[in-house]
Amino acid sequence: MRLLHTADLHIGQTLYQNYxxxxxxxxxxxxxxxxxxxxxxxxxxxxxxxxxxxxPGAAVKEFFNRTFVTIRNSCPTMHIVVTAGNHxxxxxxxxxxxxxxxxxxxxxxxxPTADITTADDGWQERFIVRLPSGYFVAxxxxxxxxxxxxxxxxxxxxxxxxxRKPVVMMGHLALxxxxxxxxxxxxxxxxxxxxxxxxxxxxxxxxxxxxxxxTLGHPIxxxxxxxxxxxxxxxxxxGSALHVSCDEKYPHTVSMVEISSHGAEVRVQRLRINxxxxxxxxxxxxxxxxxxxxxxxxxxxxxEERRSGYFRLRIRYSVTLPVDFDQHVYRLLEPYNEEIRxxxxxxxxxxxxxTETEKPVFEVAELQAMDDPMIFIEKTAExxxxxxxxxxxxxxxxxxxxxHKMEEEKQTKP
Ligand SMILES: [Mn+2]
Numbered sequence: 314m315r316l317l318h319t320a321d322l323h324i325g326q327t328l329y330q331n332y333x334x335x336x337x338x339x340x341x342x343x344x345x346x347x348x349x350x351x352x353x354x355x356x357x358x359x360x361x362x363x364x365x366x367x368x369p370g371a372a373v374k375e376f377f378n379r380t381f382v383t384i385r386n387s388c389p390t391m392h393i394v395v396t397a398g399n400h401x402x403x404x405x406x407x408x409x410x411x412x413x414x415x416x417x418x419x420x421x422x423x424x425p426t427a428d429i430t431t432a433d434d435g436w437q438e439r440f441i442v443r444l445p446s447g448y449f450v451a452x453x454x455x456x457x458x459x460x461x462x463x464x465x466x467x468x469x470x471x472x473x474x475x476x477r478k479p480v481v482m483m484g485h486l487a488l489x490x491x492x493x494x495x496x497x498x499x500x501x502x503x504x505x506x507x508x509x510x511x512x513x514x515x516x517x518x519x520x521x522x523x524x525x526x527x528t529l530g531h532p533i534x535x536x537x538x539x540x541x542x543x544x545x546x547x548x549x550x551x552g553s554a555l556h557v558s559c560d561e562k563y564p565h566t567v568s569m570v571e572i573s574s575h576g577a578e579v580r581v582q583r584l585r586i587n588x589x590x591x592x593x594x595x596x597x598x599x600x601x602x603x604x605x606x607x608x609x610x611x612x613x614x615x616x617e618e619r620r621s622g623y624f625r626l627r628i629r630y631s632v633t634l635p636v637d638f639d640q641h642v643y644r645l646l647e648p649y650n651e652e653i654r655x656x657x658x659x660x661x662x663x664x665x666x667x668t669e670t671e672k673p674v675f676e677v678a679e680l681q682a683m684d685d686p687m688i689f690i691e692k693t694a695e696x697x698x699x700x701x702x703x704x705x706x707x708x709x710x711x712x713x714x715x716x717h718k719m720e721e722e723k724q725t726k727p
Pocket of ligand 1: 361362398399400485521522523
């Protein structure tokens with residue numbers, strides 16, 4: 314069996330509120346189509362996050378339809394298996410499954426419910442795609458641990474797999490030992506499951522959700538090799554189709570996986586994705602900008618030289634930017650027709666200036682019990698130079714009296 318494994322397409326994504334990525338997706342899918350033509354895989358699998366949002370617009374859906382029909386036509390013998398990720402609407406994706414099946418595209422959107430194992434109606438069939446080349450267990454994004462469900466489907470297959478065909482399982486989740494470089498810290502905290510909880514009986518666990526390509530339990534350095542051979546039973550993240558941030562300094566790939574039979578070794582070949590637009594940090598000398606002018610100059614220089622790409626700025630923490638700095642940047646970028654794209658989330662370098670006295674530490678209970686703001690202000694007064702406590706005390710007193718007066722007036726009104 315030869316399969317192409319990809320995930321996290323995020324079709325329809327826009328970055329930094331401004332920039333559509335359709336041309337970047339087109340660029341990616343042209344490469345994918347080329348690999349399908351060249352390598353004639355038996356199967357192409359997409360392990361979740363097909364779309365970026367739950368309710369993509371008509372243009373985005375049309376793009377998905379056109380793209381997947383084109384890819385399918387590039388290798389008409391190929392099957393495609395697609396599952397829903399956490400970004401997808403499970404039911405919306407599932408709704409079109411019957412139609413797609415007519416051209417050998419198998420879509421599983423809706424996840425098994427927690428109590429499904431009590432049923433004895435062959436529910437396992439809903440998640441199994443039987444192909445001449447092997448078995449596919451198509452699990453979409455599931456919340457919480459589903460060990461019993463997973464193992465039940467794998468056992469179901471092992472009972473009938475007397476030909477020892479390869480077994481591939483799909484999943485969309487963050488597993489505990491994965492390298493989450495490029496993600497916000499949140500994803501790490503959501504990772505509550507171990508690879509052991511994914512059961513036994515698969516040759517290849519085709520994962521999505523984490524954007525960095527990697528084989529769990531094997532060095533991340535493996536990704537620098539064009540091919541690797543692993544023992545049966547590996548779990549692998551294909552990685553996302555497109556870069557989504559400057560923190561992803563690693564190459565993105567599509568995995569071409571070859572397995573001759575159940576239990577045999579798994580060969581992974583990494584097909585390097587060429588990105589239409591790259592991500593940069595400016596200034597390009599690696600140092601933080603020491604002024605707004607320097608930052609703007611770096612942008613101008615970059616735009617003239619590169620003519621295409623995303624960037625974010627690296628600025629010294631002590632620099633104060635003018636309030637309309639972002640507008641300056643967007644004006645500067647106008648002539649480049651959205652080819653030069655600004656990520657306004659600046660990387661601030663250097664420590665914030667330390668206050669001379671240590672900040673007082675308040676207990677939560679202490680704060681909750683505080684009914685006079687002056688207590689708090691008096692305790693923290695050292696942090697505000699030139700603050701007149703006397704003036705503030707009088708001001709608060711005035712406000713208090715005013716409120717008291719208003720309340721009295723309210724009560725005396727009929
Ligand atoms: Mn995801």
